Amino acid sequence: xxxxxxxxxxxxxxxxxxxxxxxxxxxxxxxxxxxxxxxxxxxxxxxxxxxxxxxxxxxxxxxxxxxxxxxxxxxxxxxxxxxxxxxxxxxxxxxxxxxxxxxxxxxxxxxxxxxxxxxxxxxxxxxxxxxxxxxxxxxxxxxxxxxxxxxxxxxxxxxxxxxxxxxxxxxxxxxxxxxxxxxxxxxxxxxxxxxxxxxxxxxxxxxxxxxxxxxxxxxxxxxxxxxx
Amino acid sequence: xxxxxxxxxxxxxxxxxxxxxxxxxxxxxxxxxxxxxxxxxxxxxxxxxxxxxxxxxxxxxxxxxxxxxxxxxxxxxxxxxxxxxxxxxxxxxxxxxxxxxxxxxxxxxxxxxxxxxxxxxxxxxxxxxxxxxxxxxxxxxxxxxxxxxxxxxxxxxxxxxxxxxxxxxxxxxxxxxxxxxxxxxxxxxxxxxxxxxxxxxxxxxxxxxxxxxxxxxxxxxxxxxxxxxxx
Numbered sequence: 001x002x003x004x005x006x007x008x009x010x011x012x013x014x015x016x017x018x019x020x021x022x023x024x025x026x027x028x029x030x031x032x033x034x035x036x037x038x039x040x041x042x043x044x045x046x047x048x049x050x051x052x053x054x055x056x057x058x059x060x061x062x063x064x065x066x067x068x069x070x071x072x073x074x075x076x077x078x079x080x081x082x083x084x085x086x087x088x089x090x091x092x093x094x095x096x097x098x099x100x101x102x103x104x105x106x107x108x109x110x111x112x113x114x115x116x117x118x119x120x121x122x123x124x125x126x127x128x129x130x131x132x133x134x135x136x137x138x139x140x141x142x143x144x145x146x147x148x149x150x151x152x153x154x155x156x157x158x159x160x161x162x163x164x165x166x167x168x169x170x171x172x173x174x175x176x177x178x179x180x181x182x183x184x185x186x187x188x189x190x191x192x193x194x195x196x197x198x199x200x201x202x203x204x205x206x207x208x209x210x211x212x213x214x215x216x217x218x219x220x221x222x223x224x225x226x227x228x
Numbered sequence: 229x230x231x232x233x234x235x236x237x238x239x240x241x242x243x244x245x246x247x248x249x250x251x252x253x254x255x256x257x258x259x260x261x262x263x264x265x266x267x268x269x270x271x272x273x274x275x276x277x278x279x280x281x282x283x284x285x286x287x288x289x290x291x292x293x294x295x296x297x298x299x300x301x302x303x304x305x306x307x308x309x310x311x312x313x314x315x316x317x318x319x320x321x322x323x324x325x326x327x328x329x330x331x332x333x334x335x336x337x338x339x340x341x342x343x344x345x346x347x348x349x350x351x352x353x354x355x356x357x358x359x360x361x362x363x364x365x366x367x368x369x370x371x372x373x374x375x376x377x378x379x380x381x382x383x384x385x386x387x388x389x390x391x392x393x394x395x396x397x398x399x400x401x402x403x404x405x406x407x408x409x410x411x412x413x414x415x416x417x418x419x420x421x422x423x424x425x426x427x428x429x430x431x432x433x434x435x436x437x438x439x440x441x442x443x444x445x446x447x448x449x450x451x452x453x454x455x456x457x458x459x
Contacts, residue, residue: 025311036322043325
C-alpha cells in the first residue's frame with residue numbers, strides 16, 4: 001500500500017493526539033495517586049483500628065495493635081487457606097487479647113469471614129462478621145448492623161458452654177438460630193468454636209514477640225481493611 | 229437570545245429528567261442500577277457519584293471538541309472517563325473516607341455505566357461547555373431520582389424501613405433519619421433480591437409510560453377541540 005504525504009500526516013496527527021490523551025490521563029491519575037497515597041494509608045489504618053476496637057475496647061490495652069502483629073500460617077481449624085494476621089493487645093507488657101481472622105466454610109452461600117477476639121484467659125472478647133454472601137434478609141442477621149445475635153458470643157469460652165453446648169438450639173446447643181435460616185448461624189457457631197480451639201492450641205505462638213513490619217504484613221493489613 | 233438560551237436549558241433539563249431519562253427510557257446503566265438499589269441510601273450514593281462523573285466527563289469532552297478526530301473519539305472518551313473515575317475514587321478515599329467506605333464499591337461500577345459514554349458521544353461532542361455540563365447534570369439527576377425511587381420502594385417493601393444506614397452518608401445525624409415503618413414487619417425477600425429490582429424497574433417504566441400516554445391523549449383532545457376554530 002502506498003500512502004500519500006497527506007495521509008501519512010493525518011495518521012501521525014491522529015496517533016500523537018491519542019498518545020497525548022493517554023499521557024495526560026495517566027499523568028492525572030499518577031499525580032492524584034501521589035497526592036492521596038499518604039492520606040489513604042492513614043485512613044485505612046484508622047478504619048482497621050476502629051474495627052478492631054469494636055472487638056477489644058481501646059481502653060483495655062496500651063500498645064499499637066497495628067504494629068504488634070504476627071503472621072499465622074494457614075490452619076484447618078480456622079479454615080484459612082492463606083496466611084493471615086493476628087493483632088495482639090497488651091497492657092503494661094501483659095497479654096490482654098488477640099484478634100485473628102477465621103472462616104466459616106459452610107455458610108448457606110459460600111464462606112463467611114469472621115474476626116475473632118480472644119482474651120488471654122480464653123474467653124471471647126467479641127466476634128464480628130466481616131465478609132459474607134448469605135441471603136439478604138435471612139442469613140445476614142449475623143451482621144452486627146442487622147441484629148445483636150453476634151454479641152451472644154461475648155464472654156463465652158470452651159467451658160462456657162461445654163462442647164455439647166457449642167451448637168444452635170435446634171441441634172441441642174445454646175445458641176439461637178433464626179426463623180428460616182439455620183445453616184448460617186450453625187456455620188458461624190462452629191467456626192467460633194474452632195477458633196477457640198485454635199487459640200487453646202496456639203496461645204503461646206499467638207502472643208509471642210512481635211515480628212518486624214514488612215511488605216507482606218502491609219499487604220495483609222490492607223486486606224483486613226478491605227474486608228468489611 | 230436570552231429566551232433561546234433559557235429554552236435550550238429547559239429542553240436539556242426536561243430531556244434528562246423525563247423524556248430521555250437514562251434509566252427509564254434509554255435503559256442504560258442497568259447493571260449498577262439493579263445491583264445497588266437495595267436501599268434508598270445506596271441508590272443516592274451511586275446517583276451522586278454518577279452525576280459528578282457525568283458532569284466532569286461531559287465538560288471535558290466538550291472542551292476538547294476542537295481537537296477531537298472522529299476516528300479516535302471513542303478511545304479518547306474511554307480514556308477520559310476512566311481517568312476521571314479513578315481520580316474521583318482516589319480523592320474520595322483520601323478526603324472523604326467515611327463516604328468512600330459506603331460508595332467505594334459503586335465507584336468502579338460507574339465505568340460499567342454506558343450512559344456516560346453515550347452522553348459524551350451524543351451530546352457533549354457536539355455542544356458547548358455550559359450546555360454539556362447542564363446535560364451531564366440533568367442526566368445524572370434523572371438517573372439519581374430513579375435510583376432513589378427504586379431504592380426507596382425496595383427498602384419499604386423488603387425491610388419495612390426508610391433511610392437505613394443514613395449515618396454512613398450523613399454522619400451521626402443519620403442515625404435519627406432512619407424511619408421504621410412497622411416494628412414487627414418481617415420483610416419481603418423478593419424485593420431485596422435481584423428479581424425485585426427488575427420488577428420494580430418494570431413498574432416504574434410502566435408508570436412513566438401511562439403518564440406519557442395520558443398527556444399525549446389530552447394534547448390530542450386539545451388539538452381536536454381547537455381545530456374547528458382554526459379552520
